Amino acid sequence: MSKNFKRTLITTALPYANGPVHIGHLAGVYVPADIYARYMRLKGEEVVMIGGSDEHGVPITIKARNEGITPQQVVDRYHTIIKDSFKEFGITFDVYSRTSSKIHHKTASDFFRILYDKGEFIEKTSEQYYDEEAKQFLADRYITGKCPHCGNERAYGDQCEACGTSLSPLDLIEPKSAISGSAPVLKETRHWYLPLDKHEPWLREWILENHKEWKTNVYGQCKSWLDMGLQPRAVSRDLDWGVPVPVEGAEGKVLYVWFDAPIGYISNTIEMCEKEPKKYGNWEKWWKDPETKLVHFIGKDNIVFHCIVFPSMLKADGSYILPENVPSNEFLNLEGDKISTSRNWAVWLHEYLQDFSGKQDVLRYVLTANAPETKDNDFTWKDFQARNNNELVAIFGNFVNRALVLTHKYFDGKVPDRNRFSSYHKDTMYEVYASKYELEKFLSEYRFRDALRCVMDIARVGNKYLQNQAPWKIYPHDPEQVATDINICLEICAILAIVVEPFLPFTAKKLSNILNIETKGKWYTFGINKDFESSNITWSRNIVEDEKQLDYNKTILHVGDSIGIPELLFEKIEDSVIEAQVQKLLDTKKANEAAAYKANPVKENVAFEDFMKMDIRVGTVLDCQKVPKADKLLQFRIADGLEERTILSGIAKYYPNPEELIGTQVCFIANFEPRKLRGIMSEGMILSAEDADGKLVLIQPRMTVTNGVEVK
Incomplete structure (x- = not known):
């Protein structure tokens, strides 16, 4: 349901602070959210983007235990890495905080207490696994065993990572405690539950009737959950790391991370507003004013929490707004395999920033152009290279560079006059404006991949125009025509500097500096009449039906404006650079196979x-x-201590330089019956060990011994 709002509140899923951020996180959540936030700011809208680290939960306690440090030390390390990486990558959070902060603990505790006092929870006693040696209840991830579906013997109590099936601890065959290794026992424990079944009627109407515009994957997953019937969900856990349950008799219990984490959006907003009240105002206007539009950017594994669970929490309180939209992407795979933090199968953001210094926009471009908006997509380094070299360099960068160089060559770096604005020039700018308006439509629908395509279409129009006009050919006999052509090209460059800013902010800044223009608040400053509103345009591919709204004389650049010295916006990425990244992944795969052997x-x-x-x-x-x-x-x-013997062995693949073995000693079976191979009599068998990767390695004594000695 469309509605006009005064302001927009954008939240991004909180990454677990038990590891760095990888390209799957970026493609699914943070790049789309940043594009949308930057777009809204360009339009002059009041908008904030809220982010932060999710610092509670079992994965963090497991990592701390494995490393022999405290959970706080784990989250301190990764919160810093994540926050710094986001900043360097150009993700424009208005606040990026953390759920281990004092203000979050208070906010989450108060939120629980309000619902508790209103009677919004139910208490239930159930049996859960307990480690008698460690003397503690076991969270799902602290229980391992054999998967009943695929037989994987290292499945967790909540999921089998081998086959991807969701599990409960009671599903596991021969469960073991990940803490002590002993077999756990079932023991009664008391917890508080949010009765989602109570909220099902209004959720069904709110989602299925009022939000049919939500993305298909979001709407479909919500419908599936609602059709299955909602069940009460625990909001507390038996752990010592997290927000303590603020109820008497709840010692040793903390808020379940799925309940705790989304409240981080609220606590982080409070922190932001308290630090800069003049800029952001009171936090309640962002969370309790119906004229605020709330948009959650998440991955598909968080759809249920943000569309059903968190809204139920907000509704139970009664004073909060509900999300207007929840744009969720599918998963991004890496080189044909599922991205996995535990297997180190990922392209980590902080490592990318080190290996590709100054190329933030290349990754932003590739992740957007290949965004998993409607289905799982695959990131490959070859595609990364191809998109950079064939699109950013050859199309966008090539057009801009040629236009700027020609400006300095023919007009001393000044914007020339538009002397002969013909119907062809008008048609060219019409194509540009039409792509720009279609781009805006896609952005408003959270279709960022299509929107980026419109940006590149503008660059393609510029390339085509420049190639057709060929000013280098006609300047000697018609410099006035070239002046008009270069004026058009420079205006397209300026438009590109503005419309590309949400997607490639570093490129936009570099280009706007060369053109000496300011992009902030410039979204509606060109090619339109004074009273134009974007809602007046009817879109179809590259067609603006209401062309009378266009003003071809309203431009960003003006005659005589100075243009800076040209510099390349993008650089070609060589094969050797990509090969190094592919080899890094191959090394990771080899290490994983060895570890899993x-x-x-x-x-x-x-x-x-x-x-x-x-x-x-x-x-x-x-x-x-x-x-x-x-x-x-x-x-x-071989000299065998008695005489010499010939032995054939099928290990040539693993020893490409056999002459290097001369003078070394090997172990062999001396009393095998001789047999002829390839016409040669083989008198024994050389002993080799087969490694985990199938490689055969000769078994050799570490010290030189007398030929013919027996192995016993």
């Missing part, structure tokens, strides 16, 4: 006497070479 089951027992029948000896390699026309075979000539 599990030895094969021990074979059936054999009698000692059978083992003693094998004659295992040590000999020195006298010669080693590849067997002709046999890719796998190496031919060894």
